[in-house]
Amino acid sequence: MRIGELAERTGVSTRSLRYYEQHGLLKARRGSNGYRQYTEDDVKLVSEIRALLAVGFTLEDTRPFVDCLRRGHSTGGACAESVEVYQRKLDEIDAEIRALLNRRAEVAAQLAQSCPGCFVRG
Template structure:
């Protein structure tokens, strides 16, 4: 598929897809006319990249994580440094905090919605 179709299917702009390519996150093949050609598997990879970026991970960490996402049991880290380990631990802690925050917000919205619906149901029963 061409870059426009991948962009449409993933909600990621062609410009951003080219950036992912520049960062080494995706590697399309090239047609004889020079156009980028993406495989079906690129859809999932781009969505994973998008999710990791949305979570706040920098592309340098995403590049290290991508090989592990399809087969986490096959972890290959060519040059793990103490700084990389510290960065990953920091990112893991930050993501856990964000998950906790989102969970609290979700639960608050659910409780509010439950209350609103019960009041509405009670008001409707009175009429």
């Protein structure tokens, strides 16, 4: 399939697909006419990248998942390197949650001090 069809099937712009290729995450083959050619495996790779980006992973974070799929695993998260990225991301999210809870407590304390008797939601 050509780049336009891959873009349509995965919901990713052709510009993004070229960007993934530029960063070594997607490897296009070239047809005799010079056009990029992709396979069903590429649909799976791009879908994996897109799903990971949608939940906050960086493009570089997706690399172990893509490599795992290229090695023939049914999911990108089946390899130890991918599991490490998942665990690191969960640690980052937990740290963000703690920081947000601390900020919330500070704002609630400021509200309580500024407006005795005001209701603090949550």
